[in-house]
Amino acid sequence: MNLFGLFTEGWAVIPSAFTNVEPLVKIAERLSGSFRAAHIGRDNSARLEQNVRSDKIMWLDENVDPAVNVYLNQMEAIRELVNQRCFLGLFDYECHFANFEPGDFYKTHVDAFADERNPRGNRKLSSVFYLNKDWQPEDGGELVLYAPDSREEIARVLPQLGTLVLFLSEEFPHEVLPARRLRQSLTGWFRTRPQGI
Ligand code: OGA
Ligand code: MN
Numbered sequence: 001m002n003l004f005g006l007f008t009e010g011w012a013v014i015p016s017a018f019t020n021v022e023p024l025v026k027i028a029e030r031l032s033g034s035f036r037a038a039h040i041g042r043d044n045s046a047r048l049e050q051n052v053r054s055d056k057i058m059w060l061d062e063n064v065d066p067a068v069n070v071y072l073n074q075m076e077a078i079r080e081l082v083n084q085r086c087f088l089g090l091f092d093y094e095c096h097f098a099n100f101e102p103g104d105f106y107k108t109h110v111d112a113f114a115d116e117r118n119p120r121g122n123r124k125l126s127s128v129f130y131l132n133k134d135w136q137p138e139d140g141g142e143l144v145l146y147a148p149d150s151r152e153e154i155a156r157v158l159p160q161l162g163t164l165v166l167f168l169s170e171e172f173p174h175e176v177l178p179a180r181r182l183r184q185s186l187t188g189w190f191r192t193r194p195q196g197i
Pocket of ligand 1: 128
């Protein structure tokens with residue numbers, strides 16, 4: 001896995017990041033019916049804002065399916081690599097499935113704020129892993145990443161099966177453009193150590 005862009009620029013797009021992703025696609029399909037409307041805001045002020053985001057999500061834990069554990073182990077390996085290189089102090093990882101139905105979007109936002117004092121630990125590194133076979137440019141649904149200062153577009157990523165995107169949560173504004181077919185992903189965040197541990 002080539003994390004060079006992450007180490008130098010703070011973001012990376014990694015096509016075909018993992019092998020054998022078919023089981024994850026199957027689970028996402030199987031569980032789709034129980035995804036719930038996503039909320040925005042910090043944990044204690046989370047609210048439903050369908051004018052900002054309209055996707056549906058399901059948080060993951062080790063008990064969902066063995067294939068999820070394989071994924072979580074891969075993210076754990078990334079956590080260790082990043083900590084060795086970047087000293088970000090990444091402590092754990094939280095992750096949810098997300099479904100964007102045709103027309104769904106997530107307007108420009110950052111995933112965390114540098115001055116945040118989250119008792120659960122701050123989000124430092126965002127990850128998005130896509131589960132969509134044969135995604136075509138005309139299907140839309142791109143992830144657009146913007147530069148921290150200039151806010152100029154720096155990347156436009158098709159949510160293609162197997163592509164993993166990593167970026168520093170506090171630094172890169174980003175948005176999800178409306179898709180024309182169901183767009184499925186695993187979105188997660190590496191956090192710093194929770195307070196009091
Ligand atoms: C998010 C997000 C990006 C994507 O859930 O915070 O920005 O490509 N998702 O799905
Ligand atoms: Mn985001």
